[in-house]
Amino acid sequence: MKYIYIIIISTLLSFSCYSQEVMLTSSKNTTELVENSKxxxxxxxxxxxxxxxxxxxxxxxxxxxxxxxxxxxxxxxxxxxxxxxxxxxxxxxxxxxxxxxxxxxxxxxxxxxxxxxxxxxxxxxxxxxxxxxxxxxxxxxxxxxxxxxxxxxxxxxxxxxxxxxxxxxxxxxxxxxxxxxxxxxxxxxxxxxxxxxxxxxxxxxxxxxxxxxxxxxxxxxxxxxxxxxxxxxxxxxxxxxxxxxxxxxxxxxxxxxxxxxxxxxxxxxxxxxxxxxxxxxxxxxxxxxxxxxxxxxxxxxxxxxxxxxxxxxxxxxxxxxxxxxxxxxxxxxxxxxxxxxxxxxxxxxxxxxxxxxxxxxxxxxxxxxxxxxSVKIPAGYLNRDSRKEKFQKFLKDTYGTTDIVEKVSNNQVFLNKLKLQELGLNLHEVEQALVDEQISYKNIAKVYTATTMNSTQFTSGIEMLLQNGFNQKRSGDVIVVDDIAHISYSRTGSTHxxxxxxxxxxxxxxxxxxxxxxxxxxxxxxxxxxxxxxxxxxxxxxxxxxxxxxxxxxx
Missing domain, CATH: 3.40.720.10 (Alkaline Phosphatase, subunit A)
Structure with a gap:
């Protein structure tokens, strides 16, 4: 009886070692297969x-x-x-x-x-x-x-x-x-x-x-x-x-x-x-x-x-x-x-x-x-100087200063938050006032506030594209979209x-x-x-x- 037990145990140990060897070989082959598939x-x-x-x-x-x-x-x-x-x-x-x-x-x-x-x-x-x-x-x-x-x-x-x-x-x-x-x-x-x-x-x-x-x-x-x-x-x-x-x-x-x-x-x-x-x-x-x-x-x-x-x-x-x-x-x-x-x-x-x-x-x-x-497709060139002059006049007439705008860059208006606070102006109200003003300008198609970008979820259209490009910490307070095929560039060459x-x-x-x-x-x-x-x-x-x-x- 004891001899039979020894045979059984030996067989089990042999099978266990064989199984581990098979698993290790299989694991190695799988690893090589994964690596070789890349x-x-x-x-x-x-x-x-x-x-x-x-x-x-x-x-x-x-x-x-x-x-x-x-x-x-x-x-x-x-x-x-x-x-x-x-x-x-x-x-x-x-x-x-x-x-x-x-x-x-x-x-x-x-x-x-x-x-x-x-x-x-x-x-x-x-x-x-x-x-x-x-x-x-x-x-x-x-x-x-x-x-x-x-x-x-x-x-x-x-x-x-x-x-x-x-x-x-x-x-x-x-x-x-x-x-x-x-x-x-x-x-x-x-x-x-x-x-x-x-x-x-x-x-x-x-x-x-x-x-x-x-x-x-x-x-x-x-x-x-x-x-x-x-x-x-x-x-x-x-x-x-x-x-x-x-x-x-x-x-x-x-x-x-x-x-x-x-x-x-x-x-x-x-x-x-x-x-x-x-x-x-x-x-x-x-x-x-x-x-x-x-x-x-x-x-x-x-x-x-x-x-x-x-x-x-x-x-x-x-x-x-x-x-x-x-x-x-x-x-x-x-x-x-x-x-x-x-x-x-x-x-x-x-x-x-x-x-x-x-x-x-x-x-x-x-x-x-x-x-x-020249082939009668709507297109044109933007007059940034004229737009800037008109905008600065609006700021001066409305707020008594142009200093509330810190920078205009990449079709975005950056507001001077400290100046707004000093003048007792509400940020969101100023944002909207700038939207209402800018949308009246020639060759501007759309204008949005940072507040809109942060508070509304857009799923289509230019609004969604603007939102996907809007970084809350880095982007401006007002975003301007120009007319189709209207660019600020020379009259030769292409841009984007x-x-x-x-x-x-x-x-x-x-x-x-x-x-x-x-x-x-x-x-x-x-x-x-x-x-x-x-x-x-x-x-x-x-x-x-x-x-x-x-x-x-x-x-």
Missing amino acids: PKLIIGIVVDQMRYDYLTRFASKFGEGGFKRMIREGFNCKNNHFNYVPTYTGPGHASVFTGTTPKYHGVISNNWYDKEIKATVYCAGDDSVASVGSTSEAGKMSPHRMLTSTFSDENRLFTQMRGKTIGIAIKDRGAILPAGHTANAAYWFNGKDEGNWITSTFYMTSLPSWVKDFNSSDAAQSYFKTWNTLYDISTYTESGADENKFEGGFSGKDKATFPYELDKLKDKNKGFDILKATPFGNSLTTDFAIAAIKGEDLGKDAITDVLTVSYSSTDYVGHNFGVNSKEVEDTYIRLDKDLERFFKYLDSNIGEGEYTVFLTADHGAVNVPAYLQ GSGLNYDTHVPLLFFGKGIQHGETYNKTVIPDIAPTISALLGISFPNGSTGNILGFVID
């Missing part, structure tokens, strides 16, 4: 000032390996919009990567009036840090004014800081805000007489050797060449005449027409800065992004890395020449070639099907109002900032590992991107995220 590298691409219709308008000129590859192999969200105002670069980049709007991430504009320090601040400016790689102050930048985390921050936290994050853009804010607070590095291009990629002491005290090597090469210098159309200009039928009165152009050249001899024009256009306003700025950005992947060994192990790339030159070209220009068309044709080159490099060095890319924009742009007027479709409707393409093939006309919004990528990676959402997972995108 992309080795996430590339978040933002094309500055890219309207959605550029995808369709220039489609016949694109090759098969850039935009069309993303559409053919990935998922195209055709009705993708910004869901807040204002549509500027700083808020746009912050919203894409934090998954929320200025209401929560706090980047309410590129520059805004800080009510606490009584001064205008820049979204990425930081006097507590110093430039690295430059003798100028162009490197005194950090993400400290962005109040929430990005999905790249969450990936760093999830991987115990082993997953790298690198941000790259010609514009500092286009590199810094997407990369987040925990980034290993963010690099931006300092033009003028330097022509170098730089950073700040927020990230490091000296540039890595690969960045120094890139800067010491002739990469930037090599783009001082002639900018002509890539194809015969007569085939550029998707844009207006090359010579017209709606474009800015470059100093030193009488007409804004092709070709542009950049080597001859650079001295009158701030040296290396001229490259920013040509498609070669995007090519240089692609060169540097590839160098970053090599130099940082991104995507070389099972721990997901993040690379953020913002193509800034499209915005400079659009501002200068306008959305209907041949210069814009050529810039996008050449960007398509850069994307193809970039994706081929990723295929060869990360592995086809081992990386995931999304591409979107930080805002769109309005057609040049002077051009719209409104809540109208030309500014809010932008591309959203996903492709690569874990992405379904398909398309949708269902409305998606910019804050949906970050939680979707977070879900793909199985990590926490950014801490202020208000977007939804686009489940139909994920395979």
Whole structure:
């Protein structure tokens, strides 16, 4: 009997050990399966000032390996919009990567009036840090004014800081805000007489050797060449005449027409800065992004890395020449070639099907109002001086002083609370009085008070967009909305900032590992991107995220 018990116990112990071994093996296999199911590298691409219709308008000129590859192999969200105002670069980049709007991430504009320090601040400016790689102050930048985390921050936290994050853009804010607070590095291009990629002491005290090597090469210098159309200009039928009165152009050249001899024009256009306003700025950005992947060994192990790339030159070209220009068309044709080159490099060095890319924009742009007027579409230009003069007269006549207004910035009126108190004026009554006055002015469509933004929940229309862009601590006391297609800008070139479709409707393409093939006309919004990528990676959402997972995108 005793012998039988020994056999039973031995059998049970053997089975227990075998079960534990099976469980450990199963757990190990599950862990490896989860890790192997994740992309080795996430590339978040933002094309500055890219309207959605550029995808369709220039489609016949694109090759098969850039935009069309993303559409053919990935998922195209055709009705993708910004869901807040204002549509500027700083808020746009912050919203894409934090998954929320200025209401929560706090980047309410590129520059805004800080009510606490009584001064205008820049979204990425930081006097507590110093430039690295430059003798100028162009490197005194950090993400400290962005109040929430990005999905790249969450990936760093999830991987115990082993997953790298690198941000790259010609514009500092286009590199810094997407990369987040925990980034290993963010690099931006300092033009003028330097022509170098730089950073700040927020990230490091000296540039890595690969960045120094890139800067010491002739990469930037090599783009001082002639900018002509890539194809015969007569085939550029998707844009207006090359010579017209709606474009800015470059100093030193009488007409804004092709070709542009950049080597001859650079001295009158701030040296290396001229490259920013040509498609070669995007090519240089692609060169540097590839160098970053090599130099940082991104995507070389099972721990997901993040690379953020913002193509800034499209915005400079659009501002200068306008959305209907041949210069814009050529810039996008050449960007398509850069994307193809970039994706081929990723295929060869990360592995086809081992990386995931999304591409979107930080805002769109309005057609040049002077051009719209020429084809009888309502549009125009704002007379800020006349508006200011009329407003100051109202303040003087009504309150005996203009001092109750502390600042007018970003279509917002900031009231001087101490002055109101000194004069015994009620804040809410003054707010409403300013609304009643401003709404009577020419080319002002709507006016709202901060009280309304704080006390009423809007679910649609421009009111909802204003509310999503309204940050209680940072925004003003009265918010003004201008007429459709009316801008405060030169009569040449395009700009942006409104809540109208030309500014809010932008591309959203996903492709690569874990992405379904398909398309949708269902409305998606910019804050949906970050939680979707977070879900793909199985990590926490950014801490202020208000977007939804686009489940139909994920395979």
